[in-house]
Amino acid sequence: MKVLIAEDDMASGKFLMKLLSKYGHVDLARDGIEAVDNFVKAASSEEKYDLVCLDIMMPKIDGYKALESIRNAERKLGIPRISRCKIIMISALDEGFDSSYASDDYDEYICKPIDIVKFDNIIKKMGLFD
Known part of the structure; x- marks a missing residue:
């Protein structure tokens, strides 16, 4: 599995990298523009990401705009809808997530601090690993 994490907070980024590295290759983007650039580069070279974790509050462009x-x-x-990457939206504010901005373009949402068991269950539910 290939994973892209978009997270501007260094501690959260390192935590997610450690958590997700057991599933495969993980890249970290420090802002929304870098995340979109990395995604497009990978998808254009047939090395597409299987999972993208987007922090909602990031510099340059936020997680909603990066998702779009x-x-x-x-x-x-x-890329057909059935083959597109899975996206988990992440926020430090549970009440800060507005699904109307994300429409149906994301797969899951999780609030920080991230519960490791809950996060693993989300990944299993998405069918990204057994």
């Missing part, structure tokens, strides 16, 4: 840009990139690249 990633899904637009998939459409432009001709």
Whole structure:
């Protein structure tokens, strides 16, 4: 599995990298623009990400805009909906997540601090590993 984490907080980024590295290769982007750039580069070279974890509150562009840009990139690249990457939206504020901004373009949402067991269950439910 190939994972992209978009997280501007160093401690949260390292935590997610450690948590997800047991499943495969993990890349870390420090802001929304870097995340979208990394995603497009990988998808264009047939090395697409299986999972993208997007922090909602990031510099440059937030997680909602990054989500929209990633899904637009998939459409432009001709990636069918069934083959698109899984996306988990992450926020430090439980009441800060507004699903109307994300429509149906994300797969799951989790609040910080991240519960490791809950996060593993989300990944299993998505069918990303057994």
